[in-house]
Amino acid sequence: MRPSGSRRVAVITPWYPDAQVPYKGAFVQAKVEAAAPGCDEVSVYHLDGWPVGRGGPVPEEVSALHERALPRSLRAVRTVADASLYRVPVLVPRVGDWAVHAEHHARWLRAALGGRPLEAPVVHAHVGVTAGWAALENAAPGADVFVTEHASFLPAVLEQPAAREVYGEVLRRCTRFFAVGDPIRDQLAELWPEHTGKVDYIANPISFAGRRAEPPARLRKWLSVAALSERKRIDFLIRAFAVCRRDDDELTLTLVGDGALRRPLESLAAELGVADAVEFAGAVDPRDIPAVMERHDLLVLSSAKETFGVVVVEALAAGLPVIATRCGGPERVLAGHEDDAGQLIDVEDSPESLVIAYKTLDERYPHGLDVERVREAMRRRYSYEAVAQAHHRVWFGEGAAR
Amino acid sequence: MRIAFLALSTKARRRIEVHAAAAAADGHDTEVYVHGVDRWADAVFPAEVRVRHIAADFKPRGEGRLSRLFVRRLPLGLLRRLGRGPLRRPCKRLAGAWKFHVVKKADARRKRENARVRRETIDAELVRVLAEHAPDRLVLVDGGSTAVAARVLPQCPPSVRDVEIMYGYEDFKEPLHA
Numbered sequence: 001m002r003p004s005g006s007r008r009v010a011v012i013t014p015w016y017p018d019a020q021v022p023y024k025g026a027f028v029q030a031k032v033e034a035a036a037p038g039c040d041e042v043s044v045y046h047l048d049g050w051p052v053g054r055g056g057p058v059p060e061e062v063s064a065l066h067e068r069a070l071p072r073s074l075r076a077v078r079t080v081a082d083a084s085l086y087r088v089p090v091l092v093p094r095v096g097d098w099a100v101h102a103e104h105h106a107r108w109l110r111a112a113l114g115g116r117p118l119e120a121p122v123v124h125a126h127v128g129v130t131a132g133w134a135a136l137e138n139a140a141p142g143a144d145v146f147v148t149e150h151a152s153f154l155p156a157v158l159e160q161p162a163a164r165e166v167y168g169e170v171l172r173r174c175t176r177f178f179a180v181g182d183p184i185r186d187q188l189a190e191l192w193p194e195h196t197g198k199v200d201y202i203a204n205p206i207s208f209a210g211r212r213a214e215p216p217a218r219l220r221k222w223l224s225v226a227a228l229s230e231r232k233r234i235d236f237l238i239r240a241f242a243v244c245r246r247d248d249d250e251l252t253l254t255l256v257g258d259g260a261l262r263r264p265l266e267s268l269a270a271e272l273g274v275a276d277a278v279e280f281a282g283a284v285d286p287r288d289i290p291a292v293m294e295r296h297d298l299l300v301l302s303s304a305k306e307t308f309g310v311v312v313v314e315a316l317a318a319g320l321p322v323i324a325t326r327c328g329g330p331e332r333v334l335a336g337h338e339d340d341a342g343q344l345i346d347v348e349d350s351p352e353s354l355v356i357a358y359k360t361l362d363e364r365y366p367h368g369l370d371v372e373r374v375r376e377a378m379r380r381r382y383s384y385e386a387v388a389q390a391h392h393r394v395w396f397g398e399g400a401a402r
Numbered sequence: 403m404r405i406a407f408l409a410l411s412t413k414a415r416r417r418i419e420v421h422a423a424a425a426a427a428d429g430h431d432t433e434v435y436v437h438g439v440d441r442w443a444d445a446v447f448p449a450e451v452r453v454r455h456i457a458a459d460f461k462p463r464g465e466g467r468l469s470r471l472f473v474r475r476l477p478l479g480l481l482r483r484l485g486r487g488p489l490r491r492p493c494k495r496l497a498g499a500w501k502f503h504v505v506k507k508a509d510a511r512r513k514r515e516n517a518r519v520r521r522e523t524i525d526a527e528l529v530r531v532l533a534e535h536a537p538d539r540l541v542l543v544d545g546g547s548t549a550v551a552a553r554v555l556p557q558c559p560p561s562v563r564d565v566e567i568m569y570g571y572e573d574f575k576e577p578l579h580a
Contacts (some may be wrong), residue, residue, distance in 0.1 A: 019420035050545035062552040069567035076575040089569045
């Protein structure tokens with residue numbers, strides 16, 4: 001039996017934007033913004049991991065202070081769509097054991113709630129092993145607990161036997177489970193085939209509010225929106241860009257995102273003689289991404305692995321064609337629209353395929369593409385309204401969308 | 403209301419800047435306790451926020467003259483002089499072993515001792531400034547500051563010991579009451 005107040009929702013998440021990292025968990029915030037209208041009340045519990053110590057357990061006196069202070073300090077902060085946000089610092093030991101992290105997330109959420117269960121009849125957690133476990137351990141009896149997995153570090157979690165056990169429990173006990181892409185769903189299906197029927201797909205919302213006034217005349221201003229990390233393979237992108245620029249010196253490349261590889265990538269651009277054409281724009285607030293997209297002609301995603309590939313949809317929402325690797329997310333997102341949206345290429349150990357993809361796309365552009373048709377299809381699936389309706393159906397049952 | 407941010411490290415610097423500015427803008431008497439003058443040199447706080455550098459004068463102890471002579475210079479210098487011709491390799495190996503077993507350990511011991519003294523200096527000064535400022539709210543900003551508070555608060559006068567703890571200062575739905 002569900003607790004009363006059927007349109008009250010608690011969102012449990014380890015990531016949510018704050019002053020320190022304004023874009024961390026921006027997609028969770030976007031989901032709240034999309035789905036909160038139409039609910040009676042949405043409370044977001046941001047379980048923020050605070051590492052303590054040098055590898056051993058959290059010292060007893062530190063836990064005691066936190067235990068005493070946490071329930072008294074819990075205070076609602078204003079966030080999007082009039083939802084209430086509660087910051088819950090989760091003291092965690094500096095260890096790589098995800099089962100230990102799961103227990104600490106559950107423990108400190110319980111402490112913050114003063115030992116009482118979450119009041120909402122619907123609980124939606126993001127990231128199975130941490131917030132998912134905390135949600136299940138703190139939900140009221142009879143509450144429906146939904147879990148969405150986004151974590152690209154899931155393989156590392158599932159490698160640990162204790163964490164795998166926790167994860168199996170999360171899958172078993174939750175009402176429904178959502179994966180944001182096929183790679184996550186495949187991993188879970190392989191380990192827990194008995195729960196395959198419970199694992200579904202739910203989209204992150206994308207803003208379709210802004211777009212380019214006119215379609216790009218030529219595909220000259222390339223854009224990448226990705227962290228400067230190994231997985232994103234920005235070095236391949238810069239190499240391919242340098243080759244293409246030999247034929248057209250008006251090409252430019254903007255790299256939005258930051259990361260540990262910034263220096264080596266700047267050196268690579270200089271070494272290839274394209275430093276003046278490559279702009280390292282750094283991290284950009286997610287809310288400003290649509291405006292950045294509108295100033296460019298083509299989005300290039302060169303990743304080796306993506307659970308979803310949100311930037312592909314953002315680019316199409318802004319009216320940009322895309323070149324993307326079949327790295328897990330984009331091929332699912334663009335299934336049936338590959339040629340209309342741009343070019344999809346396999347993940348290969350050479351920038352050559354990117355070069356060929358660009359040349360092929362440049363030759364057939366603007367004919368042979370129908371970005372407008374793809375945009376409309378994406379809008380039906382990923383707009384705030386569509387994602388809100390999908391969530392309301394899941395949370396409150398078929399026909400419950402307001 | 404008097405609000406003190408126990409910041410010390412710069413790990414959550416941006417958050418501390420924003421939250422302290424918000425507290426001051428709401429009219430609270432706001433102090434931020436930091437450690438490491440250079441590390442905090444670029445921090446931006448409005449004029450109403452008082453920044454207190456805790457243990458600003460602390461200087462880690464360097465290697466003593468005797469230790470430098472007997473642990474480093476004499477033995478390693480001797481091995482360098484001896485290490486010529488056929489003795490080059492064994493002396494080089496011995497010098498490596500000496501550095502690993504003796505020099506490195508002495509350095510680690512000194513580092514541990516410096517860390518202990520630094521911690522005690524910080525704690526003592528925090529006890530003093532907390533007693534002086536007597537905050538109504540103490541804002542903890544990360545795991546490190548929670549650990550420091552757990553160590554320092556029991557040493558404070560009773561009026562400060564039970565100070566109300568917060569974990570940030572944001573746009574709260576309900577106003578903060580004294």
